[in-house]
Amino acid sequence: TNKFREGLGKTASAIAGKVEELVLRRKKIDEAFYEELEEILIGADVGVTTVMRLTDELREEVRKRKIEDASDLQPILSEKLVALLREGADEGLRMAESGTTVILFVGVNGVGKTTTIGKLAHRFKSEGKSVLMAAGDTFRAGAIDQLEEWGRRVGVEVVKQQPGADPAAVMYDAIRAAKQRGVDVLLCDTAGRLQNKTNLMEELNKIYRVIQREMPGAPHEVLLVLDATTGQNALSQAKLFGEKSGVTGIVLTKLDSTAKGGIVVAIRSELKLPVKLVGLGEKMDDLQEFDAEQFVHALFA
Ligand code: GDP
Numbered sequence: 423t424n425k426f427r428e429g430l431g432k433t434a435s436a437i438a439g440k441v442e443e444l445v446l447r448r449k450k451i452d453e454a455f456y457e458e459l460e461e462i463l464i465g466a467d468v469g470v471t472t473v474m475r476l477t478d479e480l481r482e483e484v485r486k487r488k489i490e491d492a493s494d495l496q497p498i499l500s501e502k503l504v505a506l507l508r509e510g511a512d513e514g515l516r517m518a519e520s521g522t523t524v525i526l527f528v529g530v531n532g533v534g535k536t537t538t539i540g541k542l543a544h545r546f547k548s549e550g551k552s553v554l555m556a557a558g559d560t561f562r563a564g565a566i567d568q569l570e571e572w573g574r575r576v577g578v579e580v581v582k583q584q585p586g587a588d589p590a591a592v593m594y595d596a597i598r599a600a601k602q603r604g605v606d607v608l609l610c611d612t613a614g615r616l617q618n619k620t621n622l623m624e625e626l627n628k629i630y631r632v633i634q635r636e637m638p639g640a641p642h643e644v645l646l647v648l649d650a651t652t653g654q655n656a657l658s659q660a661k662l663f664g665e666k667s668g669v670t671g672i673v674l675t676k677l678d679s680t681a682k683g684g685i686v687v688a689i690r691s692e693l694k695l696p697v698k699l700v701g702l703g704e705k706m707d708d709l710q711e712f713d714a715e716q717f718v719h720a721l722f723a
Contacts, residue, residue: 425710426720429702433683436466438722441499445492451484455492466681467653469688476502476687500718507690507697507714514711515698516642516670522600524608524633524640527673528626528663529647531562531614534675534701538647539609540572541701541709547576551606556596557582558589558629561613569611576706589613590628597636610641630668645698647673648689651680660693675701678708686717 440462448455463473517523527535543553559565566582573580581596600608633640646669648656677683697712
C-alpha cells in the first residue's frame with residue numbers, strides 16, 4: 423500500500439490529471455506539448471528552475487529513445503521526478519548511536535511545528551522509546567499549553583518554564599533532564615515569530631550552542647518545518663532559515679490540503695536539503711517518512 427496516495431490526492435489531480443489530459447489531447451510530443459507540460463508543473467509549484475531542468479532532461483531522453491507518442495512520456499517523467507527527489511537524499515532521521523537523540527524544530531508560526539513534534543513523540547513512543555519534549559517557544563501566547571496538550575494526548579512529559587523565559591535556559595533544563603533520566607529522544611520546540619528576524623536567529627543560535635555544549639554531538643537533526651500550502655513562500659522561508667540556523671532537513675506539512683505538492687520537488691532540487699518527513703493530516707498518525715518513489719507513484723496513481 424502506498425502511504426502517500428490518500429494524502430496527495432489534490433496534488434495528484436493537479437499534476438497527473440492534467441498531464442493525462444494533455445497527453446490525450448496533443449498526442450504528439452512537440453514544442454507546444456512541452457510548453458503546456460511546463461505550465462502544469464509550474465502551476466503545481468514545482469518551481470521554474472526545476473521545471474526547466476526537468477523538461478531539458480525529458481527532451482534529451484525523448485531524443486535518445488526516439489519517442490514520438492505523448493503517451494510514452496509519462497513513465498519517463500515519473501522516472502525523472504524520482505531521480506530528482508532522490509538526489510543526495512538521506513535515509514530517514516539521524517539518531518544518536520548511544521544516549522539521547524536531540525531533534526530541534528525551527529520554522530515560522532503556524533507551519534505545524536508543535537503538531538509535528540506531537541506526532542513524532544507518538545511515533546517514537548509506539549516504537550517503545552522514551553521521549554521528552556522541550557517547550558522552547560516561550561514567546562507565542564499559548565505555545566507552551568499547546569505542547570502540553572500534545573504531551574497529555576501522547577503521554578509524554580514537557581520541560582517548560584514561564585512564558586517569556588529564556589528559551590536557551592529551557593533547553594539547558596531539558597538536556598539535563600534527558601541525561602538524568604536516560605531519555606531516548608528529546609524533541610525541542612522553538613519560537614517562530616517572523617517580525618524581528620535577527621533576534622529570532624540569535625535566539626536559535628543560542629539554543630543551538632547550549633545544546634551542543636551540554637551534549638556533544640547534539641542536536642542530531644535541526645528540522646525546518648515548512649507549510650506546503652504556502653507554496654513558493656515555503657521556499658523563501660527555507661532560504662532564510664537555511665543560511666543561518668544549521669538546518670539538516672525539512673519537514674513539509676499539510677500536503678493533504680494543497681494541490682501544490684510539487685513544492686517537494688522544488689525544495690529538493692533548489693535547496694539540496696533532504697525532505698525527511700511529510701505531514702499528511704492533523705491526526706497523530708498523519709506523519710510519514712519521505713519516500714521518493716512512493717511519492718511519485720502516488721502522484722501518477
Ligand atoms: P506551529 O505554530 O508551527 O506550532 O503550528 P501548529 O502545530 O500549531 O499547526 C498549525 C495548524 O496546522 C494546526 O491547526 C494544525 O492542526 C495544522 N496542521 C499541522 N500539520 C498539518 C498537516 O500535515 N495537515 C493538515 N491538514 N493540517 C496540519
